[in-house]
Amino acid sequence: MIEPVLQTSGLRIGYRNGGKTPKVIADQLNLQLNAGEFVCLVGPNGVGKSTLLRTVTGLQPKLGGEILMSGKKLETYQPRELAGQVSVVLTSPISVGAMRVDELTAMGRFPFTGLFDRMSEHDWEVVHETLRVVGVEKLSHRYVHTLSDGERQKVMIARALAQEPRLLILDEPTAYLDLPGRVVVMNLLHDLASGHDKAVLTSTHDLDLALRHADRIWLMDDVGRIIQGAPEDLVLNGSFAQTFNRAGVRFDPLSGTFDSQNSGSKSVFLEGVGPEVVWTRRALHRAGFAVDEEWIPGSPRVCVMPQNDVITWQVELVGQTITFTTVYDLLQSLPK
Amino acid sequence: MKQTLKSPTSQQTKRLWLFGLFLLLILALFLLSLALGSVSIPLKDIWGVLIGREGVRESWVYIVQNSRLPRVLTAVLAGIALSASGLQMQTMFRNPLADPFILGINSGASLGVAIAILGSSFVGGLFLPAMSLGGEFSLVLAASLGAGLVLALILLVGRWVQNPTTLLILGLMFGHATSAVVSLLVYFSAPERIQAYSIWSFGSFSGVNWTQLNVMALVILAGVGLMALLPKGLNALLLGEDYARTMGLNVGLLRFIVLLSASVLSGAVTAFCGPIGFIGVAVPHIARNLFKTSNHKILIPAIILIGAAVSMAASLIAQLPGSQLVLPINVVTSLFGAPFVVWVVLKRKRGATSFNV
Numbered sequence: 049m050i051e052p053v054l055q056t057s058g059l060r061i062g063y064r065n066g067g068k069t070p071k072v073i074a075d076q077l078n079l080q081l082n083a084g085e086f087v088c089l090v091g092p093n094g095v096g097k098s099t100l101l102r103t104v105t106g107l108q109p110k111l112g113g114e115i116l117m118s119g120k121k122l123e124t125y126q127p128r129e130l131a132g133q134v135s136v137v138l139t140s141p142i143s144v145g146a147m148r149v150d151e152l153t154a155m156g157r158f159p160f161t162g163l164f165d166r167m168s169e170h171d172w173e174v175v176h177e178t179l180r181v182v183g184v185e186k187l188s189h190r191y192v193h194t195l196s197d198g199e200r201q202k203v204m205i206a207r208a209l210a211q212e213p214r215l216l217i218l219d220e221p222t223a224y225l226d227l228p229g230r231v232v233v234m235n236l237l238h239d240l241a242s243g244h245d246k247a248v249l250t251s252t253h254d255l256d257l258a259l260r261h262a263d264r265i266w267l268m269d270d271v272g273r274i275i276q277g278a279p280e281d282l283v284l285n286g287s288f289a290q291t292f293n294r295a296g297v298r299f300d301p302l303s304g305t306f307d308s309q310n311s312g313s314k315s316v317f318l319e320g321v322g323p324e325v326v327w328t329r330r331a332l333h334r335a336g337f338a339v340d341e342e343w344i345p346g347s348p349r350v351c352v353m354p355q356n357d358v359i360t361w362q363v364e365l366v367g368q369t370i371t372f373t374t375v376y377d378l379l380q381s382l383p384k
Numbered sequence: 385m386k387q388t389l390k391s392p393t394s395q396q397t398k399r400l401w402l403f404g405l406f407l408l409l410i411l412a413l414f415l416l417s418l419a420l421g422s423v424s425i426p427l428k429d430i431w432g433v434l435i436g437r438e439g440v441r442e443s444w445v446y447i448v449q450n451s452r453l454p455r456v457l458t459a460v461l462a463g464i465a466l467s468a469s470g471l472q473m474q475t476m477f478r479n480p481l482a483d484p485f486i487l488g489i490n491s492g493a494s495l496g497v498a499i500a501i502l503g504s505s506f507v508g509g510l511f512l513p514a515m516s517l518g519g520e521f522s523l524v525l526a527a528s529l530g531a532g533l534v535l536a537l538i539l540l541v542g543r544w545v546q547n548p549t550t551l552l553i554l555g556l557m558f559g560h561a562t563s564a565v566v567s568l569l570v571y572f573s574a575p576e577r578i579q580a581y582s583i584w585s586f587g588s589f590s591g592v593n594w595t596q597l598n599v600m601a602l603v604i605l606a607g608v609g610l611m612a613l614l615p616k617g618l619n620a621l622l623l624g625e626d627y628a629r630t631m632g633l634n635v636g637l638l639r640f641i642v643l644l645s646a647s648v649l650s651g652a653v654t655a656f657c658g659p660i661g662f663i664g665v666a667v668p669h670i671a672r673n674l675f676k677t678s679n680h681k682i683l684i685p686a687i688i689l690i691g692a693a694v695s696m697a698a699s700l701i702a703q704l705p706g707s708q709l710v711l712p713i714n715v716v717t718s719l720f721g722a723p724f725v726v727w728v729v730l731k732r733k734r735g736a737t738s739f740n741v
Binding site: 105106107126127128129130131132134135136138140142143144145146147151155156158159161163164165191211 | 624632
C-alpha cells in the first residue's frame, strides 16, 4: 500500500486564546491525502477551512491528535525539511512591487539555497521548468505588479512548485479571479496532481468547479465534521445538499448548481429542447414560476422554437398565441 | 535558456553604471565637504592634509582634521545607518512609510536626553556636575541609555507579539507616551535648558569627536554587518511572515535580528547626532526607484551608497558654504525630505515602487 502524503488521525484544530479554554473548531478529523490526488476542501463561510489548512501546513499549532506528513510527525520536522514537503499559496494577494516573475519564482528555491541564496544551475533549471509547467514562461521578465490577477496567481503557484513539494496547499486560489481565470487555475491544479504526481489540496468557494475538477472533496460543515468522497458520491448521497441547503437556497442535483427556492404558486408549461430550454427555465424560475412537466389547462404554455439563427418563443395564454424574440419580452408578457 | 532567466543583461549593465556613478558622487561630495564651509580650502591643499604633506596652512590642517573630517565621516555613517534601518523597517512592516524611528527608538533617546538636560532642575544638580564633567558625552550617554531601554523593550515585546502591526501600534503609542513626559519636563524647565534640549533635537553631525566617532563607527559596522546576513530573509519577508515560514525560514530568529540591527543602527545615530528625520524613509525609496528592484541583494549595497551620498549632501547644504551660518541638519533633511515623501506617495502607482498598501 502506498503511504499517504498527508494523514491526520483524531486531529483537533482551533485557537488557543491566552492559555484559557481553547476554541475548538473541529475535532476527530481523520483525513488522508495521496500523491497524484487533487482534493478540494469546501464548506460554508467561516467553518474553519483556513484553520485546517494552516494547521496541516504547520503555520498554526494543532490542539490535539496527530498529523503525519509522508509518514513522519509534522512537529518533528525542521522548518527547512518541512518546506521541501509542503508549499503554499495563501489567500491574500502579496503586496510586492518592483520584483520580476523569475525572481519571485526563484524564492521557491529558498529551502535549498544557503545563507546568501546563491542559486545553482540546477536551481535555475527548476525555476524555468516550473514556469513552463504553469504556462507563464513568457512572463518571466515582467514585474509582478504589472500582471493581471490571474497571471499573478499562476506565478504564485509557480513559486510554490519551485519548492518541489510533495504536497501543494492553496487557500482559495480562485477568490480574486474572473470565471475563465478560475477554470484555468482549477485545470492547472488538476494537471499538477494527475500529471506531476503532486498531492494538491485547495479550499474553494467555487462549488461548481470543485465538483467538476476534484478527485475527492472534503466537505466541511458548520459543526466541524468533514465528509470525504468523490464529488459525485457526495452529491448522490445528499451530503452536499445537506451541508449547503439554507433557507431560500437549494442544491439541484440535476444541474449541479444552486437554485433560488422562490418557485411560486403560478405554474407554466415549457416545451422544447436544447440550451434554449435550459436558459428559459432559469428565467421562469427567477420570475417565480414553477415549471411543470405536464400541461395543466388554464396555465400558460411556452414553446421554444429555435429556427436557423433566430429563436422565437410562442406563448399560449387564455386562447391567444403571441410570439416573442427575446426572453425579456416573454417574461414581461406573463401574468404576475 | 538559463540566460533568459537571470537578470536581463541590459538591466545588469545599468545597475553597474549606477553603482559606479554613486561611488564617484560620494568621492566628489567627500572632497567638497572638506573644501567648503565658512572658509574655502583649495582641493589640492585638502589632498595635502589627507596624505599628511608638509607646508599646508596650519589653520586649514586644524579645520580639516578636527572639524570637517569628523563631520563628513559622521554624516556618512549616519546616512548609512539610517538608510539601513529604514529599509529593514519598511520591509519588515511591509509599509512604505516606515522609518528607523517607527518603533520609538528616538522617543526613548529623546526621553533620556530630556531627563539629562531638563530633569536636572528637579533632581537638583544630580546630573549637572556629570554634565559639566562629561560635557557632550553625557548627552550621548543619556540618549544611548534611552534608546537602549526601548531597544530591550522592543526585543522583549517582539517575542510575545506575533503580529507586526500590533508591534507598530505599540511603538507609536510608546512614542506618544514618552513625548508627553518630555512635554511635562519642558513645561517645568528653565528657558535656557529648553533651548539646550531643542538644539539637540534639531540634530547635528558636528558635535562628534574622534573618540566618539570610533565608537559610533564600531556600533554601526556591527548593525550593518548583521543586516548583510539577511538579504534572503528580508526578501522572504516581502511576501509576509507566513510565506517566509513555509519557505523554511526561522521567522522568529529573523525578526529578532532585524529588530536588533535596525534598533542598534537608529539608536547609534540618535545618540550621537540627535533624531534625524527623512533620510531613513527616503533613501530606500530612491534605491528601489533607481535600481527598479525589491531584491535586497541589490538594495542593501544600493542604500549604503545612496544613504552616504544623501547624508553628505544634506550636511554640505546645512553648512551653507561661504557663510558663517550653519543650519540644523533636520531642517535640511525635512525641507528636502518632506516634498520627496509627498512625491513618493502621489507617484506610487499600483505598487510600482515598493508595496501595494
